[in-house]
Amino acid sequence: MTDVINLASDNVAGAAPEILAAIASAASGRVPSYGGDDATRRLQERLSEVFERRVAAFPVPTGTAANSLALASFTPPWGAVLCHREAHVAVDECGAPEFFTHGAKLLLADGANGKLTPGTVAAALPDWRGDVHRSQPAILSLSQATESGTVYSPAEVGALAEAARGHGLAVHMDGSRFTNALVSQGCSPAELTWKAGVDVLSFGGTKNGCVMAEAVVFFDPDKAADFAFRRKRAGHLLSKMRFVSAQFEAYLADDLWLRLARNANARARQLADGLQALPGVELLYPVDANEVFVRLPAALSEGLRREGVVAAHWEGDIWRFVGAFDTDAATIETVLQRARRCVATTAG
Amino acid sequence: MTDVINLASDNVAGAAPEILAAIASAASGRVPSYGGDDATRRLQERLSEVFERRVAAFPVPTGTAANSLALASFTPPWGAVLCHREAHVAVDECGAPEFFTHGAKLLLADGANGKLTPGTVAAALPDWRGDVHRSQPAILSLSQATESGTVYSPAEVGALAEAARGHGLAVHMDGSRFTNALVSQGCSPAELTWKAGVDVLSFGGTKNGCVMAEAVVFFDPDKAADFAFRRKRAGHLLSKMRFVSAQFEAYLADDLWLRLARNANARARQLADGLQALPGVELLYPVDANEVFVRLPAALSEGLRREGVVAAHWEGDIWRFVGAFDTDAATIETVLQRARRCVATTAG
Amino acid sequence: MTDVINLASDNVAGAAPEILAAIASAASGRVPSYGGDDATRRLQERLSEVFERRVAAFPVPTGTAANSLALASFTPPWGAVLCHREAHVAVDECGAPEFFTHGAKLLLADGANGKLTPGTVAAALPDWRGDVHRSQPAILSLSQATESGTVYSPAEVGALAEAARGHGLAVHMDGSRFTNALVSQGCSPAELTWKAGVDVLSFGGTKNGCVMAEAVVFFDPDKAADFAFRRKRAGHLLSKMRFVSAQFEAYLADDLWLRLARNANARARQLADGLQALPGVELLYPVDANEVFVRLPAALSEGLRREGVVAAHWEGDIWRFVGAFDTDAATIETVLQRARRCVATTAG
């Protein structure tokens, strides 16, 4: 029997050895709990360096927590969050943003390739500021990379942020795959965030090789005044915070985060190129980061399944394959060989 | 300079080697995310064995999350949670139970040594069931061990549960130090929980040697129907759940959990005995588990501080010392030597 | 100067003399507060007669309260309400349903003339029941009459309710203009509600001649077990409830409610017929109840404004005129005369 190769998500992967070593190292000694430890303090410094600006950063255990706490910091209960119709915050978090904001609305905007444009943002923004009968738009949430595996350039983020600000909205970036988006472009973390107008970032580490490490990064620390209360009250203040902060420390050291994301992206590229060469395969979106969305002929998707290749079924004949931080080129080559075999068999 | 010895909390300790090894082992291979993995499935089996009954168990990252999600499962927004005036859920969670229950009330009851009694429970329970002007008591929350480091016997839990049921209340046990309470008594996990009338348990691993591992355990799985939605919606469904489930697997294997808790308790006992022998030291509560609350003469507390012994300042002249899973006897002996030296110096 | 004639809404009208008399009568004598009075008890009986079934009815002061409390009775915080994209609950209540449900989502469905169809309901209902990442659809909310002034027939309600039930949803009817919808069809209140599958009705009196009188009507009283707590907790339990119940008593006596609604509908019909005869005027939707939505040539809308005729500006060249319970035929004739004069002037 052939080995199973699971490319359904980057969440099915484990963790990088450097991250595991950091957790083990962090275990020795006594340190203050609840984030009073040195590793957590150093994280503030390190992220301030990475983003070339003094930031306020708050580790949390999940991306849903990061997004919801970030959005709630800018959105009153009678407010609204504007996001893409496919955004994770809109369709994959069981209403977490509504829970953390105490019932704000999500306004859904359209856009090709999973990307909003200033035009679709403007179209979705109602003309009812101050109308007491209507929820008040408060923040724009961008996914970077998007749910379609595409990325926004700094210029695109800047144009969206400008459109948002023109309506009085703040800007959030859901960066559960931020590093994948970053390394696919020749820009700095600063250029992709606050320099382009982002107020708050969900900075994800889990999908890219950490065990459990997400952080909410405020580019204006003054906006974070209430955050510590919100986080504690939601059960997201970790008593042994050192174990998350240590993950981030290793993640951001020696360009580990960048190297892991580059690998994931390269594997997605490799896979996309190989699949596209096959008859009947249609790539749905540009492969800007580490996700590949394709239409597969039924014989091929069925054949791959039989051959032990696991992808995520999106809908109809659409499938998602994801490159992970530790997927190697040989594995992707094996997948492509299996795919070619399926095609050959079918054709025969 | 003498070494610093930090006994302020069991949260300042790291993690047991077995737990770290389990995390490292869990990192290899591809497994389904969000709890669809085998380790999480096995955890259900293992906890069902431990508690001698089919349970529904849900790993979460923090004790505050475990408590709040458990309470919210039994308490409508117009409900009330009855607990000790000093309970963690009442005074240490920044209103998390209120957040998760959407605004239920906490009714505070009294009791010596941090312990409720059927009498104080009855006294705190208003006679207003069905009165639409009043929040409706829905659940009794017991801390085991209590915030004073004492424990409830199975008989005591049973009597409290009976009092609660007489008023239509369910019973929750906040077991962030459940294992410490368990090993201090000659009873089984079942006897200390569902056999005594407990409906839902916050089963803590973090304080007792895990990195981050808590679980909500329902003794009647039918009561858990909504739990998965509540957990996801609160951002407490971990994408790489395997890393928490693996901790529990190691924790519950080969009696590790029991051994770690026994050590912590023994160290607290050792410390209490030694301190009590000193003039002017007053033990506040029975040392049933791993916490020691003492009044210290100012010269002694100040002397210990100078000697590098860190305790948690409770209030006035009251201090808390906590034995951890990995505190060794020699460390406690060193603390006692320093204490005796302080006393001798002062006396001289 | 000509008299101002305000047809912008039925909310701009006052109250019927019978309603005012009922309030005045209710003022004498001592009666239990908070709904313990006889008038409130009689209301249960009267509505049970009206709907030919034992109902549980709860007076509240506003339609937004009625809708939100009704929806919250069937929708958990992780649930979703399916409604028309234009529904009052979606766009005119500042997120009240989200507040009362503690953060449920509103799923917006399409449909011509403000009306949902089984097809648009099915299209909007996601295939994710039980998926913990998604809000769970819990109830369908129909506006009767709709926001476009159209009405659902009993058969249409029945088909929608059947589609809803097929997905496990309950059915709510926002009846702020229920009586207007009722009298426009030859059916009974029962046929338009529970016989067609409606579980809970927001039964409005305010727009149709009351001072302030709305009621939530449960067709299965067992579903109303928590309602009294929800209402009190939201500040909607009136201390002098008698004054609302008395309004309903008068409203439902001697067919007053039906007569008032028939008048409002007839005036809308009269106006629609007259306007339609004018060049350039386009009726947007069937005039099934008491609302008329029309496109008006700019010269005509401007002329009417100058002539003191007040309509509600909807958007672009679309205007709404509403017949009220006490609008008389002569007033509408005056409006039409002014409109004809505007047209004549412009043409000239």
Added chain:
Amino acid sequence: MTDVINLASDNVAGAAPEILAAIASAASGRVPSYGGDDATRRLQERLSEVFERRVAAFPVPTGTAANSLALASFTPPWGAVLCHREAHVAVDECGAPEFFTHGAKLLLADGANGKLTPGTVAAALPDWRGDVHRSQPAILSLSQATESGTVYSPAEVGALAEAARGHGLAVHMDGSRFTNALVSQGCSPAELTWKAGVDVLSFGGTKNGCVMAEAVVFFDPDKAADFAFRRKRAGHLLSKMRFVSAQFEAYLADDLWLRLARNANARARQLADGLQALPGVELLYPVDANEVFVRLPAALSEGLRREGVVAAHWEGDIWRFVGAFDTDAATIETVLQRARRCVATTAG
């Protein structure tokens, strides 16, 4: 059979003729809905005159709504409201403050005669500002008159407000019986509120002769920026607001409010004096406003019940009698005659 005389509450009374007339008058003509009418505009002016300062006033239908909306305007979800253990907001609103604040805590303080003192306020205020594990005290809520029928003098309010401000708290006054408290003292509305440090007042009219008329009054209109959204979202923005504003207009005209409250207070005084003269009757608190709390010998309470005198049973042998705006002296004299008759019979 003797006539029933119900003195259980001021809520069991109807409404003053002037108020009923105002409602009837308000019914004629077309006016903008949702508070855009002239009567609502005039109310701002009138209350600004009454309080000698520009205020922002918001009519709402119930006292619970007024209190909860006022508290929520100053208290974040992680905040706490400090109030008397017996306060209406704590024990009579089914958790409405928790609902509107999204889960803030109520901290309960003690005090004789239902009154807080700077000392009991300080004792109840924890020393944990900024501690992320604790709810943060945000506002002090005073009941005026109190739940025991006593009143705070301007000096007492001032001292409490000063104590509150020293801990960073705002000050709310629950004035469901504000006018009763006002007329019992020789001071102005301003002296009893903002001049003494009150930020926001729940100004009640319903208990004192209105049908349904409460208002939230902000003494600093800048603090009211979000109020309109909160009110609408809670279903407390009335479409035919004119009918509440008109009640207030009549209530505040020609000293009606003061006259009605003076009558209610005088009747309570008359009753207290008469009852106190009877053997075995003990007055529990000073009768500062319109409520009388007394211990009654069982024979007397039973006798009064038989004689058709209805009081509210508080607990044990404690009963409450309330004078209403329209209770006349002869009625009280009749009650006293019946009481004396009971005593004579019993003695005999």
